[in-house]
Amino acid sequence: QVQLVESGGGLVQAGGSLRLSCAASERTFSTYIMGWFRQAPGKEREFVAGINWSGSMRDYADSVKGRFTISRDNAKNTVYLQMNTLKPEDTAVYYCASRRAPMSRLGGGYDHWGQGTQVSVSS
Numbered sequence: 118q119v120q121l122v123e124s125g126g127g128l129v130q131a132g133g134s135l136r137l138s139c140a141a142s143e144r145t146f147s148t149y150i151m152g153w154f155r156q157a158p159g160k161e162r163e164f165v166a167g168i169n170w171s172g173s174m175r176d177y178a179d180s181v182k183g184r185f186t187i188s189r190d191n192a193k194n195t196v197y198l199q200m201n202t203l204k205p206e207d208t209a210v211y212y213c214a215s216r217r218a219p220m221s222r223l224g225g226g227y228d229h230w231g232q233g234t235q236v237s238v239s240s
Contacts (some may be wrong), residue, residue, distance in 0.1 A: 119143045119229040121213050126234030129203055133238070137198040139213030139231055147191035150216045153198045154224055155209035155236075164222040165211070166198060176220055181207075203238045210235050 125137040139151070152167040166187035167176040175187055186199040196213060211234050214227035221227070 119146075119149070119215055121215060121229055121231035123211065123213050123231040123234040126211060126236045128237045128239065131203060131205055131238055131240050133203050134199070134201045135203065135236060137200065137211055137213075137234060137236070139196045139198075141194045141196075141215065143194065143215075146194040146215075148217070150218055150220055151187075151189060151196040152214045152216070152221070152227060153187060153196075153211060154214060155207075155211045156233075157206075157209040160209075162212075162224055164224070167220050167222065168196065169218070169220060174220065176222065178222075200236070203236075205238045205240045208236060208238050 120142040122140050129135055148170055153165040154162050155165050156162040164178050168187045172189050184202045189196040213231045215229045216227040
């Protein structure tokens with residue numbers, strides 16, 4: 118059973134940066150598609166970014182393209198989300214998730230989820 122633990126959330130001002138980490142307790146981490154999702158108060162969960170097993174293919178929601186970067190370090194069983202030029206609308210609980218191939222933007226396609234980490238951006 119894959120277990121995912123997010124960290125790195127916090128309070129930042131608009132225009133600032135933050136890096137989220139997701140550590141996986143799984144020996145076969147490198148075989149999984151990894152994704153980041155977020156959910157703001159009163160809104161539905163939305164896709165943020167995804168990355169394939171090798172890191173050669175990445176996918177981003179239009180709202181974060183050019184600002185966020187997803188990456189992974191299979192040797193450390195960890196996926197990252199580097200968030201730059203943060204905006205107040207980025208405020209949400211961020212979740213990492215994993216699945217077997219193929220890549221997907223649909224949360225229902227992911228098999229395992231972390232507990233989430235809060236990101237708050239002030240104006």
